[in-house]
Amino acid sequence: MSDVALERVPKGRLGVWLLIAGEVVIFGGFIASYILARMEYPEFGSKEAAGALNVWVGTLNTLILLVSNWTMVVAHEAALEKNLAKMKSYMTYTLILGLIFLGIKLGYEWPTDFHEGHTINSAKAIAGAEAGGEIMKISLFWSYYFLMTGFHGLHIVVGSLVIFFVMLGCSKGENLHRVELAGAYWHLVELVWVILFPMFYLIK
Amino acid sequence: MASEKDYHGKQNYVMILGIITVLLIAMVGVSLTSMGGSTKVLTIVALAAVQFYVVLSELMHLKFEPTVVKIAAYLSVIFIILFMLGTAPDTLKVDLEGKFGNGSEYIVKD
Numbered sequence: 165m166s167d168v169a170l171e172r173v174p175k176g177r178l179g180v181w182l183l184i185a186g187e188v189v190i191f192g193g194f195i196a197s198y199i200l201a202r203m204e205y206p207e208f209g210s211k212e213a214a215g216a217l218n219v220w221v222g223t224l225n226t227l228i229l230l231v232s233n234w235t236m237v238v239a240h241e242a243a244l245e246k247n248l249a250k251m252k253s254y255m256t257y258t259l260i261l262g263l264i265f266l267g268i269k270l271g272y273e274w275p276t277d278f279h280e281g282h283t284i285n286s287a288k289a290i291a292g293a294e295a296g297g298e299i300m301k302i303s304l305f306w307s308y309y310f311l312m313t314g315f316h317g318l319h320i321v322v323g324s325l326v327i328f329f330v331m332l333g334c335s336k337g338e339n340l341h342r343v344e345l346a347g348a349y350w351h352l353v354e355l356v357w358v359i360l361f362p363m364f365y366l367i368k
Numbered sequence: 369m370a371s372e373k374d375y376h377g378k379q380n381y382v383m384i385l386g387i388i389t390v391l392l393i394a395m396v397g398v399s400l401t402s403m404g405g406s407t408k409v410l411t412i413v414a415l416a417a418v419q420f421y422v423v424l425s426e427l428m429h430l431k432f433e434p435t436v437v438k439i440a441a442y443l444s445v446i447f448i449i450l451f452m453l454g455t456a457p458d459t460l461k462v463d464l465e466g467k468f469g470n471g472s473e474y475i476v477k478d
Contacts, residue, residue, distance in 0.1 A: 181437045184428075185444035192448030199452065223396050230392065233427055234385040241381070351428040358423060362416045366399035367409050 180345045184352050187319075191356050194315070198308045198363065205301040209368040213305035216280065218273070222365040225268050226357060232261035233354045236327075236347045243343040248335065251343065255331040258350065262324045269317055277306070284310040309364055316356055323350050384426045391419045 202208050209215065239254035277283075286303040323346075330346040333339055395415045398408060425431045430441055 185440045188444040196452035237381050355423050358419045362412045366412050
């Protein structure tokens with residue numbers, strides 16, 4: 165059990181894992197809250213709620229994020245081999261894929277939802293109409309959806325910035341261990357999406 | 369303890385990407401079938417759980433990390449599951465159509 169000793173773990177790696185553990189708790193709180201609400205309100209699965217989301221666009225985005233995780237581990241392997249050109253190429257691919265994910269989310273999915281009247285507070289958008297119980301429940305679904313996917317998107321932005329600055333910093337072959345740390349954060353983003361995707365898009 | 373040497377060159381990342389992609393396709397496929405409600409949900413959750421484990425273990429290299437890191441990672445997941453189980457019985461059940469919980473009155477009102 166000697167590897168239980170904290171001092172034997174590199175500080176950077178330990179720090180990132182503690183950050184990840186904290187993030188898991190934050191996202192876990194959101195997810196737990198959603199699951200409890202979902203069990204309470206079957207309306208979340210209706211055509212006006214989860215049924216209105218485009219499964220194929222969600223699947224495409226999931227695939228893009230998956231491939232970006234692969235390019236990130238390849239960049240990490242390249243960093244271990246001190247192959248700087250390959251490392252930079254694959255980190256760039258990761259960045260591009262992350263931006264494509266965000267582009268689809270912010271440029272297509274969300275505008276489509278807004279156009280259909282779904283916002284983080286849809287009930288208010290239908291103000292004036294009779295916002296009965298069912299509308300409120302459906303509105304609650306969209307509040308969860310925009311809050312969690314928005315928070316996840318924010319992590320993509322932060323992750324992309326981290327990867328960009330790590331790539332710049334490591335381009336001279338120094339501090340290459342940071343590629344692994346940036347990668348761990350990027351995989352966390354994937355880890356969260358692995359839960360969010362089926363939760364919102366597939367379970368109806 | 370684990371070092372970068374431990375996982376360097378030992379992972380076939382193309383195969384891992386393939387496994388995760390197959391799991392994704394299976395999840396979407398199951399969601400499109402006419403399978404019964406609970407069975408479908410449980411199958412999707414199980415596939416998502418496997419995907420979660422593969423990413424955590426194989427891409428984030430948790431399986432190569434020292435015990436203390438594994439403890440921190442798994443504790444956070446266990447903590448949130450306990451939190452959910454613990455709060456479930458106390459979840460406020462608001463009847464949005466009821467007399468006192470009519471959300472349209474206090475949320476939509478301008």
